[in-house]
Amino acid sequence: SNRCNPFITFVLGGPGSGKGTQCVKIAETFRFAHLSAGDLLREEMSSNSENGTLIHDIIKEGKIVPSEITINLLRKAIHSSGNHKFLIDGFPRNEENRIAFERIVGVEPDIVLFFDCPEEEMVKRVLNRNQGRVDDNIDTMKKRLEVFKKLNLPVIDYYSAKGKVCKINAVGTVNEVFEKVRPVLAALRY
Template sequence: MNIILFGPPGAGKGTQAKKLQNEYNIPHLSTGDIFRAAIKNETPLGVKVKSILDSGELVPDQTVVDLVADELHKEKYQYGYILDGFPRTVVQAKAFDAFLDKNDDNLDAFISLSVPENELIKRILSRGEGRTDDTEEKIRTRLNVYRKETEPVIKHYKKQDKVQEIDGSGTIDEIFERIKAALS
């Protein structure tokens, strides 16, 4: 099963992806985790990504697409995966569609988590990841970038009849039950 878990920063994609990974025994691929590891290890990509993220912007499409495509060629993803944080733009979505076509694969579910903005800000400020852009002003910038550049991805997948919108409010387990119901 190939799943995209979608939503704004703070929607709980990473938390839900880990629960899905355990429930369905398929690997979770988070572009954020890949970027954070690169930043922590101060790789050339990490240094580049850190400066982009510190300004509140998104990493360039081609960099992200190449990273995800390289990762998905690993054997552990041959029976499915949960993508979290990708695709973030329509360009990335179209590149991912082409990747699926080229590899004779398909997307089984696109789960979109909806959470009110004030709740997102509270969640991000309380999770304490220590990101230099975890201030209310920078979070609002990230949410504006999300609305402008990332929300159009939903329209792209709605045209393919793949989108299932899930209320991302409530407890972690309540949200998880909604996602499982959508996947069944």
């Protein structure tokens, strides 16, 4: 393709809906760079940076880290990737994130994948994960679900109104869900 802008896919869905798992498979199959906002924040948190404590406390409460911090991490990762197709996993979380990304990075997403999953399934997946995340406990999970509904669903609605959202039913095995994602990605022209 002769486009100059990067091809941006936002990957959204509630906590535990399977965004990260599906992104790994999409990245392998379709050669996208996978940038997880949550992973970048967790790395920053454990790197003893000046924002480490702030990020830890916000994640523990299931709240949203200020846009400035997250967008800086994403911007650096985009520019150093050498790729031009991106999966931005778990971002933007709220309207402020969305507006700041479009202003600072200067592009809108080409498509938004929304992994739609029932709450009880998301809770089950998150509580079974056991990888030591400070937010994988029932108390924080309840807060993450509330923040998702209140702040992230409106972002999904915004892009839906622009015809950019592809909603995927996230129930089923990892491979079953991926077989629903595959044709969507295969149809893209970038």
